[in-house]
Amino acid sequence: MNDIAIQVSGLGRTFGEMWAVRGLDLEVRRGEIFGLVGPDGAGKTTTMRLLTGILAASEGTATVAGYPIKGGEEQIKSRISYMSQRFGLYGDLTVEENLRFYADLYEVPRREREPQEERLLGFSNLTPFSKRLARDLSGGMKQKLGLACALIHKPEILFLDEPTNGVDPVSRRDFWRILYAMLKEGVTIFVSTAYLDEAERCTRVGLMHQGRLIQCDTPQKLKEGIPGLLLELETAQPRVAREALTSRLGSNRVSLFGGKLHLYAADEGEAEQARTVLHEANISILGENTITPSLEDVFIYQLTRNNEEATA
Numbered sequence: 001m002n003d004i005a006i007q008v009s010g011l012g013r014t015f016g017e018m019w020a021v022r023g024l025d026l027e028v029r030r031g032e033i034f035g036l037v038g039p040d041g042a043g044k045t046t047t048m049r050l051l052t053g054i055l056a057a058s059e060g061t062a063t064v065a066g067y068p069i070k071g072g073e074e075q076i077k078s079r080i081s082y083m084s085q086r087f088g089l090y091g092d093l094t095v096e097e098n099l100r101f102y103a104d105l106y107e108v109p110r111r112e113r114e115p116q117e118e119r120l121l122g123f124s125n126l127t128p129f130s131k132r133l134a135r136d137l138s139g140g141m142k143q144k145l146g147l148a149c150a151l152i153h154k155p156e157i158l159f160l161d162e163p164t165n166g167v168d169p170v171s172r173r174d175f176w177r178i179l180y181a182m183l184k185e186g187v188t189i190f191v192s193t194a195y196l197d198e199a200e201r202c203t204r205v206g207l208m209h210q211g212r213l214i215q216c217d218t219p220q221k222l223k224e225g226i227p228g229l230l231l232e233l234e235t236a237q238p239r240v241a242r243e244a245l246t247s248r249l250g251s252n253r254v255s256l257f258g259g260k261l262h263l264y265a266a267d268e269g270e271a272e273q274a275r276t277v278l279h280e281a282n283i284s285i286l287g288e289n290t291i292t293p294s295l296e297d298v299f300i301y302q303l304t305r306n307n308e309e310a311t312a
C-alpha cells in the first residue's frame with residue numbers, strides 16, 4: 001500500500017459543449033483531510049462523481065486507493081464510501097435499521113457489525129435515538145446517521161459532498177469531531193464544503209472555480225499567498241468607500257465583510273494611496289487594523305483575480 005490515496009492527472013468531464021471539470025491535477029496522501037471549496041457550479045460534485053466511479057471522465061486519468069478509475073471501479077467501490085448530497089437514508093427504517101441495511105449492503109462480517117454499530121452510534125450521539133425512524137430525525141442528526149452508514153464498512157477513503165449544508169452549528173461540530181476521529185484511525189477524507197471555517201480544518205484545501213483548480217495548498221500557505229498587507233478599515237459609509245477604492249485600485253483589492261472593508265495593499269505606499277482616495281471622497285476612516293487574512297479573504301481575492309484574468 002503506497003502513501004498516495006488519490007492521484008489525479010489532467011482529469012476533465014464535459015456535459016454537451018461545457019467543461020464541468022477541466023485539466024484537474026491533484027494528489028491526496030493517505031491520512032489527509034482534503035477540502036474542496038468553490039462557488040456553486042464550480043465542479044466539486046462532478047469531481048467527486050468522477051473519483052467515485054459514478055461518472056466517466058472525458059479526459060485524463062486518476063487512481064483512487066491505488067486503482068484506476070477506468071477499469072478499477074469494483075476495487076475502488078469496496079475501499080471507499082461516498083456520501084453524496086442526496087445520500088440515501090430510508091425514512092421508514094429506524095436509525096439502527098438504516099445502519100444494519102448498509103452493513104448488509106457492504107457485506108460487513110457478522111462479528112464486526114455490533115461493535116461497529118455501537119461505536120458509530122456512540123460517536124454520533126445517536127444511541128438514545130437508535131429506535132427512532134430516520135424521517136423523524138433533525139437535519140443534523142440525519143447527516144450524522146448518513147455519515148455513520150458511510151463508515152460502517154471501514155472505508156479507506158471517505159468522500160463527502162457538502163455534508164454539513166444547512167446543518168446547525170452544534171451538529172456541525174459533532175460531525176467534524178467524528179471526521180477527526182476517523183482521521184486518527186487512518187481514514188483519508190475528501191470533503192467539499194461551502195463553509196470556509198470547515199476548510200480551515202483541512203490539512204490541504206483546493207479552490208475550484210469554473211471547473212478548474214485555481215489554488216491548492218495548506219490553509220496557512222494559501223493565506224501567505226496573498227501579497228502585501230491586508231487592512232481592515234471602518235468607515236461610516238462602507239459601500240461608498242468600496243466604490244471609491246475599487247474604481248482607483250481594482251475590484252480584487254477591496255471587499256466588504258459585515259460593515260467593514262478589507263483592503264489588499266501591495267505595500268505601505270499603496271495603503272497610503274488608499275487612505276488618500278478615501279480622504280478625497282470625504283470619507284473618514286474611523287478605525288484601521290492590519291489583519292491576517294482568513295480563508296474567506298483568500299477565496300474572494302483569488303476568485304476576483306481569476307475572473308479579472310479571464311476577462312482581460
Ligand SMILES: Nc1ncnc2c1ncn2[C@@H]1O[C@H](COP(=O)(O)OP(=O)(O)OP(=O)(O)O)[C@@H](O)[C@H]1O
Binds near residue numbers: 015
Ligand atoms: N448531469 C449534468 N448534466 C449537465 N450539466 C451538468 C451535470 N452535472 C453538472 N453539470 C454542470 O456542470 C457544472 C459543475 O457542476 P457541479 O455540480 O459539479 O458543481 P458544484 O461545484 O458541485 O456546485 P454545487 O455545489 O452547486 O453542486 C455546472 O455548470 C452544472 O450545471
